[in-house]
Amino acid sequence: MLKGIGVSKGYGIGRVIVLSEGNIEYEYRENCDFAIERKRLNDALKIFVEKNTALAQKLTETVGEKEGEIIMGHIMMMDDPYVRSEMEKYIDEGICAEGAFEKVCNTFIDMFSSVDDEVTKQRAVDVMDIKAEVLTILTGSEAIDLSKVKKGTVLVAKELTPSMTACINKDNVVGLITEIGSKTSHAAILARAMEMPAVLSVEGATEKLKNGELVIVNAMTGEIITNPSNEERGIYLQKRLDYIAERESLSRFIGLPTTTEDGIKVELFANIGTPEDAQMALDYDAEGIGLFRTEFLFMDRTSAPNENEQFEAYKKVLLAMKDKQVIIRTLDIGGDKDIPYMGLTKEENPFLGFRAVRYCLNHRDFFETQLKALVRASHYGNMAVMVPLVTGVDELREVKSMVRKIMDDFSKEDIPYDKNLKIGVMIETPAAAIIADILAKEADFFSIGTNDLTGYTLAVDRGNSNVAYLYSAFAPPVLRLIKNVISEAKKANIPVGMCGEGAADPMLIPLLISFGLDEYSVTPTSVLSTRREISQWTKEKADKIAKKVMAIDTERHVVNQLEKMVQK
Amino acid sequence: MVSKKMTVVNSQGFHMRPAMTFSNAMAKYPCHVIIKYKGIETDGKSIMNIIASGIKCGSEIEIICDGERENEALKEAAEMIESGFGE
Numbered sequence: 192m193l194k195g196i197g198v199s200k201g202y203g204i205g206r207v208i209v210l211s212e213g214n215i216e217y218e219y220r221e222n223c224d225f226a227i228e229r230k231r232l233n234d235a236l237k238i239f240v241e242k243n244t245a246l247a248q249k250l251t252e253t254v255g256e257k258e259g260e261i262i263m264g265h266i267m268m269m270d271d272p273y274v275r276s277e278m279e280k281y282i283d284e285g286i287c288a289e290g291a292f293e294k295v296c297n298t299f300i301d302m303f304s305s306v307d308d309e310v311t312k313q314r315a316v317d318v319m320d321i322k323a324e325v326l327t328i329l330t331g332s333e334a335i336d337l338s339k340v341k342k343g344t345v346l347v348a349k350e351l352t353p354s355m356t357a358c359i360n361k362d363n364v365v366g367l368i369t370e371i372g373s374k375t376s377h378a379a380i381l382a383r384a385m386e387m388p389a390v391l392s393v394e395g396a397t398e399k400l401k402n403g404e405l406v407i408v409n410a411m412t413g414e415i416i417t418n419p420s421n422e423e424r425g426i427y428l429q430k431r432l433d434y435i436a437e438r439e440s441l442s443r444f445i446g447l448p449t450t451t452e453d454g455i456k457v458e459l460f461a462n463i464g465t466p467e468d469a470q471m472a473l474d475y476d477a478e479g480i481g482l483f484r485t486e487f488l489f490m491d492r493t494s495a496p497n498e499n500e501q502f503e504a505y506k507k508v509l510l511a512m513k514d515k516q517v518i519i520r521t522l523d524i525g526g527d528k529d530i531p532y533m534g535l536t537k538e539e540n541p542f543l544g545f546r547a548v549r550y551c552l553n554h555r556d557f558f559e560t561q562l563k564a565l566v567r568a569s570h571y572g573n574m575a576v577m578v579p580l581v582t583g584v585d586e587l588r589e590v591k592s593m594v595r596k597i598m599d600d601f602s603k604e605d606i607p608y609d610k611n612l613k614i615g616v617m618i619e620t621p622a623a624a625i626i627a628d629i630l631a632k633e634a635d636f637f638s639i640g641t642n643d644l645t646g647y648t649l650a651v652d653r654g655n656s657n658v659a660y661l662y663s664a665f666a667p668p669v670l671r672l673i674k675n676v677i678s679e680a681k682k683a684n685i686p687v688g689m690c691g692e693g694a695a696d697p698m699l700i701p702l703l704i705s706f707g708l709d710e711y712s713v714t715p716t717s718v719l720s721t722r723r724e725i726s727q728w729t730k731e732k733a734d735k736i737a738k739k740v741m742a743i744d745t746e747r748h749v750v751n752q753l754e755k756m757v758q759k
Numbered sequence: 760m761v762s763k764k765m766t767v768v769n770s771q772g773f774h775m776r777p778a779m780t781f782s783n784a785m786a787k788y789p790c791h792v793i794i795k796y797k798g799i800e801t802d803g804k805s806i807m808n809i810i811a812s813g814i815k816c817g818s819e820i821e822i823i824c825d826g827e828r829e830n831e832a833l834k835e836a837a838e839m840i841e842s843g844f845g846e
Contacts, residue, residue: 260775263779264775264776264779264806267782267783267806268807271782271805271806271807272804273804273805273807273808274805274807299807303810303811306811307813308815310771311774311811314775314810317775502817503815503816503817506770507770510768510843511770
């Protein structure tokens with residue numbers, strides 16, 4: 192079995208075709224007739240432009256506008272007057288068309304690769320792609336016609352270039368495997384748009400996999416199963432059919448508002464961990480961001496990010512989400528993470544220790560930097576700030592007074608910010624849940640973090656296999672706390688959401704509907720299934736279940752009851 | 760010669776799509792179009808050089824137009840950048 196990153200979900204079963212790229216060979220000539228070489232280059236570029244114009248049009252129609260744009264970009268890159276004049280300069284020196292063309296491409300490949308920015312680095316791949324294509328035309332070599340591969344083909348390549356991906360006939364190709372690529376590369380974007388299972392970053396795939404070999408591409412886990420048994424084939428064929436049926440059923444919910452069957456509208460947001468995830472949230476039709484974790488900014492580095500760097504990251508998400516709400520959580524980190532510059536010491540019980548808002552309020556300068564970046568970013572969208580691990584209202588007061596002070600300073604300096612910036616509490620400790628009535632008087636909103644709330648309430652570390660069986664959001668104490676938080680929020684007339692795994696749990700959803708949860712925040716890939724789940728309940732049906740369940744005395748009976756009533 | 764300083768506001772900075780839109784729009788003007796960023800001058804009609812400049816969201820840049828129809832070119836350039844390329 193081989194392993195990589197599943198970037199476009201699904202299952203594919205088929206026979207391998209390895210695309211060997213191999214450098215295109217040509218004879219490098221000098222002292223050429225520049226008139227002849229100019230004409231050769233112009234003719235080749237003309238063919239390139241014609242071919243790709245047709246391809247871009249086809250892609251726009253069959254896959255999407257964005258995908259067509261990638262190829263349009265290739266055309267423009269070769270139409271660039273600067274690029275043309277550089278190539279002509281070399282040709283005028285007597286260098287052959289291939290050589291002149293390749294030199295200029297290589298200059299840009301080097302330039303793009305050396306920019307300290309992932310997106311620009313990826314443009315180098317585009318130029319490599321164009322280079323191979325034009326050199327193929329110039330040298331008259333033959334490229335594999337990807338649109339004519341046999342039905343049931345799994346394509347294997349070192350790297351899938353956009354033009355390769357664009358030529359793929361999706362009726363015949365059932366899966367993609369590459370050695371290079373990430374979930375943000377063009378190949379991944381195109382594969383997702385074509386709904387084709389793709390596993391990238393599979394080390395040595397082009398050598399380990401042989402032409403004609405039968406493989407199973409499991410893009411859910413990133414696994415490639417070689418030599419599958421008949422039984423495995425049967426299992427995965429069924430999985431594939433189930434997955435396709437499920438996806439079709441979910442696609443009906445794209446673009447629909449999230450409402451219960453009897454028309455109660457709720458908000459359905461996504462949880463994200465990096466600015467790049469915002470696009471994924473939008474792709475899955477999230478109506479906002481219910482939890483943007485800021486930890487990524489602080490990890491894997493030697494000093495804390497400055498205000499500007501943080502500001503840019505927050506702003507990026509706000510701009511991407513346009514007027515949709517984005518709830519950003521302040522730093523939630525403690526002794527379980529090794530971040531040398533933060534001066535955290537190893538603790539006996541890091542989850543009961545010096546972390547999150549406790550650390551931040553004790554490192555004012557550090558925290559002030561984050562709050563300043565957040566207040567500045569608030570000008571660029573619909574933003575809210577959420578404070579984690581609150582156990583008392585004084586913590587919320589302190590954060591709010593710091594924010595007020597920053598706002599006063601900004602007003603004096605004429606720095607724009609959102610004067611109505613909302614500051615809410617992440618309810619993830621039993622303490623916060625029990626004093627929800629007190630917190631609700633001063634918080635602008637609540638968001639229930641079911642994962643930690645469950646762990647702290649039941650005093651269970653779910654990573655500890657001896658006690659993990661106790662960990663369940665369906666335990667009566669957890670359900671009571673959730674209900675209390677929602678009802679106190681309603682009394683105080685503030686919105687209440689949930690950003691833990693519970694918000695996407697089909698068994699918890701009827702209870703949340705009955706309690707009156709306003710906002711559900713789930714992983715991007717669960718947005719549509721959660722919307723479907725919510726649409727299947729009426730308030731009346733949900734109330735009936737909640738009434739019954741809340742009277743039950745043990746977790747096991749709650750789950751039994753819900754299984755019976757929910758799965759009917 | 761006319762010029763204007765501005766901030767890049769679109770989230771992606773000067774990446775593929777904005778670079779396409781910008782260089783395409785500038786190509787129709789006979790004047791020179793220069794994007795000045797961190798002291799380096801980039802040809803505003805060259806998509807490749809724009810991408811290579813790695814201008815990110817939030818960057819302070821200066822657009823310089825010099826030659827025939829320079830005022831028109833600068834006006835269109837500023838509109839595009841300040842509106843975030845319609846993002």
